[in-house]
Amino acid sequence: MAVDLSMPILVVDDYNTMIRIIRNLLKQLGFEDIDDASDGSAALAKMKEKRYGLVISDWNMEPMTGYELLKEVRADSGLSRTPFIMVTAESKTENVIAAKKAGVNNYIVKPFNAQTLKAKIDAVFAD
Numbered sequence: 001m002a003v004d005l006s007m008p009i010l011v012v013d014d015y016n017t018m019i020r021i022i023r024n025l026l027k028q029l030g031f032e033d034i035d036d037a038s039d040g041s042a043a044l045a046k047m048k049e050k051r052y053g054l055v056i057s058d059w060n061m062e063p064m065t066g067y068e069l070l071k072e073v074r075a076d077s078g079l080s081r082t083p084f085i086m087v088t089a090e091s092k093t094e095n096v097i098a099a100k101k102a103g104v105n106n107y108i109v110k111p112f113n114a115q116t117l118k119a120k121i122d123a124v125f126a127d
Contacts, residue, residue, distance in 0.1 A: 007053025
C-alpha cells in the first residue's frame with residue numbers, strides 16, 4: 001500500500017529542536033499535515049480531537065513518556081489502530097522489546113535521516 005502523503009501526522013517530543021528536525025524530514029518526504037505535542041498527555045488530548053494517520057513519538061518525555069502514550073493509545077478502542085513509530089536515543093534491547101509488546105509499529109534510533117524515516121514509515125504501511 002502506498003503511503004498517503006496527505007494524512008495528518010502527530011510528532012511528539014519534549015525537545016522543540018527535535019520536533020523541528022522531524023517536521024523538516026517529513027516535509028522533505030512530501031508530508032504536509034504535521035502537528036506536534038510536547039508530551040504524551042498533550043498528544044493524547046490532540047488524538048482525541050483529530051484522527052492521525054501516524055504518530056511519531058519520542059520515548060523519554062515528562063510527565064507522560066512515549067511508552068506510556070503508546071500503551072494508552074493501544075488501550076483506547078478509538079485510537080488503537082493508529083500507526084505508531086517510537087523514536088529514542090537509546091537502542092536498549094529491552095526498550096525495543098517492551099515497545100514491540102506494547103504494540104509499536106516501528107522503532108527509530110536517533111540520529112536518523114530522511115531515508116531512514118521514509119523506510120520506517122514505508123514499512124509501517126507495507127503490511
